[in-house]
Amino acid sequence: MIVLEQKKFQEIEKMTTGYNRLLVLGCETCAAMSFAGGQRQVAELASAIRVARKTTGEQGEVLEEAIARQCEPEFVDLIKDEVSGCDAVLSLACGAGVQMLAERFQDKVVLPGCNTTFLGVTEELGVWSERCAGCGNCILDKTAGLCPIARCSKQLLNGPCGGSMNGKCEISKDVDCVWQLIIDRLTRLNRLEMLEEIFPVKDWSPAGHGGPRKMVREDLKS
Amino acid sequence: MRRSFKEALASGEFLVTAEVVPQKGIDAGTLTPIIKDLNDVVDALSVPDNPRALMSMSACAISRLILENGGDAIMHVSCRDRNRIALQSDLLGAAFLGIRNILCINGDHVRFGDHIDAMPVYDLDSVQLLETVRSLTQGRDMAGQQLVGIPDFCVGTAANPEADPLPPQLLKFEKKVQFGIDFVQTHPVFNIDNLVPFVNQAREKGVKLIAGVRLLMAEEASSYKDGSYPGLFIPEDLLAEIEGIKVEKSVEIAAQLIKAMREKKLCDGVHISAPGYEPKIMDIIKAAGI
Ligand code: SF4
Ligand code: SF4
Numbered sequence: 001m002i003v004l005e006q007k008k009f010q011e012i013e014k015m016t017t018g019y020n021r022l023l024v025l026g027c028e029t030c031a032a033m034s035f036a037g038g039q040r041q042v043a044e045l046a047s048a049i050r051v052a053r054k055t056t057g058e059q060g061e062v063l064e065e066a067i068a069r070q071c072e073p074e075f076v077d078l079i080k081d082e083v084s085g086c087d088a089v090l091s092l093a094c095g096a097g098v099q100m101l102a103e104r105f106q107d108k109v110v111l112p113g114c115n116t117t118f119l120g121v122t123e124e125l126g127v128w129s130e131r132c133a134g135c136g137n138c139i140l141d142k143t144a145g146l147c148p149i150a151r152c153s154k155q156l157l158n159g160p161c162g163g164s165m166n167g168k169c170e171i172s173k174d175v176d177c178v179w180q181l182i183i184d185r186l187t188r189l190n191r192l193e194m195l196e197e198i199f200p201v202k203d204w205s206p207a208g209h210g211g212p213r214k215m216v217r218e219d220l221k222s
Numbered sequence: 223m224r225r226s227f228k229e230a231l232a233s234g235e236f237l238v239t240a241e242v243v244p245q246k247g248i249d250a251g252t253l254t255p256i257i258k259d260l261n262d263v264v265d266a267l268s269v270p271d272n273p274r275a276l277m278s279m280s281a282c283a284i285s286r287l288i289l290e291n292g293g294d295a296i297m298h299v300s301c302r303d304r305n306r307i308a309l310q311s312d313l314l315g316a317a318f319l320g321i322r323n324i325l326c327i328n329g330d331h332v333r334f335g336d337h338i339d340a341m342p343v344y345d346l347d348s349v350q351l352l353e354t355v356r357s358l359t360q361g362r363d364m365a366g367q368q369l370v371g372i373p374d375f376c377v378g379t380a381a382n383p384e385a386d387p388l389p390p391q392l393l394k395f396e397k398k399v400q401f402g403i404d405f406v407q408t409h410p411v412f413n414i415d416n417l418v419p420f421v422n423q424a425r426e427k428g429v430k431l432i433a434g435v436r437l438l439m440a441e442e443a444s445s446y447k448d449g450s451y452p453g454l455f456i457p458e459d460l461l462a463e464i465e466g467i468k469v470e471k472s473v474e475i476a477a478q479l480i481k482a483m484r485e486k487k488l489c490d491g492v493h494i495s496a497p498g499y500e501p502k503i504m505d506i507i508k509a510a511g512i
Contacts, residue, residue: 153331154302154342158349159394161328162382162409163452170452171331183390195390198397201306201350201364 001121002030002094003128004037004114006045012090013052015111019088020060022049024113025079025101027070027093034128036114037092039066045092045113060087070097076104083108119150136206136213142194144185149202151178157199227266227294227323228376231405231430236484237265237491238512239296239407239432240503242288244269244279250287256500257284261293263507266323268407268493271298274451275335282312285321296378296407297321300329305345310354310363317373325378325407326351330452348379349394352401378405378432383416384455392423399427407493409453410436412460414479417488424490433489437476437496437506438464473502477509484512 006012016022024046032038046064053060065082067075070093083089083101088109091098094116102110118130133150139157140147149155153171160179163170167180186192206213230237240260245253260267267288269281285295297316299309316324328348332340346354354364361372379398385391395406406424411417411433424431438446438456443464446456464472480492492512496502 153333154328154344154347156328156344156347158347158397160385160390161348161453162380162385162391163330164385164390165455166386170449171333173449179390180387183387195393196396198349198353198400199347201346201353204345 001033001119002096003117003120003130004031004034004092004094005117006036006041006092006114007112009045009048009052012045012113013049016049016088016090017058019086019109020058021063021086021088022060023063023065023082023086023089024049025070025089025091025093026064026066027068027091027097028066029069031070031093031097031114032066033122034114035126037066042066042092045090070094071100073100073104076100080105134207135202135204136208137203139199142197142199144182144189144191144194146178146182146185148178148182151176151181157202159195224292224294225265226376227296228404230265230294231376231490236512237430237432238263238507239266239268239491239493240264240500240507241268241270241493241495241497242284242500243273243497244281244284246276246278248279250279250284253284253500254287254291257288257293258291259504260500261288261291263504264293265491266294266296268296268325268495269298271300271327271329272303272335273298273497274330275302275332275337275340277335277337282316282319282321285316286319289320294323295321296323296325298325298327299351300327301344301346301348301351302329302332302342305343306354306364309346309351310358313355313358313375314369314373317375318371322374323376323378324355325380326355327380334450334452349397349401352377352379352398352403356401376404377402378407379403380409381406381420382409382453382455383411383420383433384409384413385453386455388416388419392419395420395423399423399429403429405430405432405490407432408434408489409455410434410495411483412456412479414483414486414488417483421488430490432491432493433483435476435479435483435492435494435506437472437494437499437502439469439472439499440464440467469499469502473505473509476506477511480506480510480512484510 026037026042046062090111090113092113098112119132120130164177169175169177269284271281281297285297288295332342421431
């Protein structure tokens with residue numbers, strides 16, 4: 001999932017000031033799973049904005065809506081009418097969702113209510129952590145299913161740095177050294193010899209450093 | 223003419239290198255006399271590349287200053303701040319300026335430095351950097367294109383004998399050795415017996431092992447404990463021992479470590495560092511009797 005966090009209320013309040021009819025728009029997929037932009041967070045945020053507006057005397061209506069996915073045009077188009085009736089949309093989706101809205105509603109102000117953080121997993125309720133950096137060429141087959149690109153602070157591909165200590169990363173005692181996790185897992189799998197292989201330099205062009213990425217599947221195009 | 227570091231490595235004698243940290247700014251007025259003094263007594267001066275991610279003048283410039291003052295320099299090359307294009311370009315530039323020895327490292331993470339909001343690069347890791355250096359010294363860049371004028375480097379890398387667990391570090395060392403390194407400079411060592419597996423592996427591969435020795439200062443004890451110095455693992459009893467001690471005692475501790483390493487033949491030389499207290503390096507060398 002894409003992990004998001006809602007922006008600080010002060011920032012949201014500042015960026016939405018002046019837009020009388022404001023639509024707070026949630027996304028029921030990753031944003032909801034991140035407890036940052038699902039229907040419930042939309043309702044909470046909308047009422048907080050209403051309360052704040054009452055205090056400051058700002059006029060206008062704060063509307064609420066949530067769609068299944070803001071990153072897909074068919075869901076976005078379902079709220080065409082609501083969007084046309086407002087001055088700005090405060091999107092509680094990831095950056096992709098915000099931009100999809102901006103593309104579909106060319107004349108409408110679209111504002112980001114969340115910070116998009118990383119591709120990760122829910123470790124437990126309220127705890128998410130990073131797993132993938134979307135490098136475009138997955139190497140997990142060589143690293144025991146654990147990603148050094150997303151999870152090693154230095155993106156090292158040939159084993160741990162000299163700062164790895166007792167399984168922790170040099171940057172903090174609270175961060176696991178993923179290379180230690182890789183070694184432990186390879187040991188359990190009886191595949192430690194995989195570590196002897198020299199990892200060649202990585203081609204970063206599929207990781208987005210070759211310019212914005214686009215994927216076309218001719219077989220799926222109508 | 224004095225012998226080069228490469229010749230010193232080949233001599234089989236016990237080697238001494240010392241660290242000089244480039245200053246923040248372009249005034250090398252304080253560093254120059256230290257360099258001049260140390261040049262007379264060491265085999266080479268080792269110049270870190272923005273150590274601990276603290277921004278300072280380039281290691282290349284200070285390495286050149288060392289050469290101009292009659293010494294030999296080991297320029298550190300860190301993967302943290304440059305991509306593969308910049309690394310290769312700077313390596314060629316260094317060779318052009320007469321720098322013959324390089325130490326290839328990953329580099330401490332930016333979070334330890336004074337620009338913690340910087341974007342770390344790590345396009346290559348230290349193993350891949352060694353492969354790149356080998357390619358340059360064979361006349362080709364990473365894209366396979368031919369160089370006009372081929373650099374010649376005496377190549378070193380770093381290793382941490384104090385790392386826990388040790389086997390992954392040994393395995394990584396094994397990878398590095400495949401790219402034809404000449405020497406390995408270790409992180410500072412305090413449990414000198416931890417050098418044994420490394421020195422055995424290095425000798426088997428024909429690589430010289432230069433053991434790191436660091437001056438421990440009482441006033442820095444709390445930073446040693448809280449992890450502010452990545453890769454510096456100091457045993458609890460030694461941390462207790464340095465509490466409140468005077469610098470003379472610190473010098474003695476470092477000198478004793480050198481003597482013990484030398485006596486036990488645990489290394490082919492030592493690399494002495496005393497960041498911020500460089501003039502004390504001379505005292506350590508004298509006290510160690512080298
Ligand atoms: S190797 Fe690349 S695609 Fe695979 S998990 Fe890591 S960042 Fe993601
Ligand atoms: S300690 Fe481990 S995770 Fe952290 S930078 Fe070093 S190798 Fe990567």
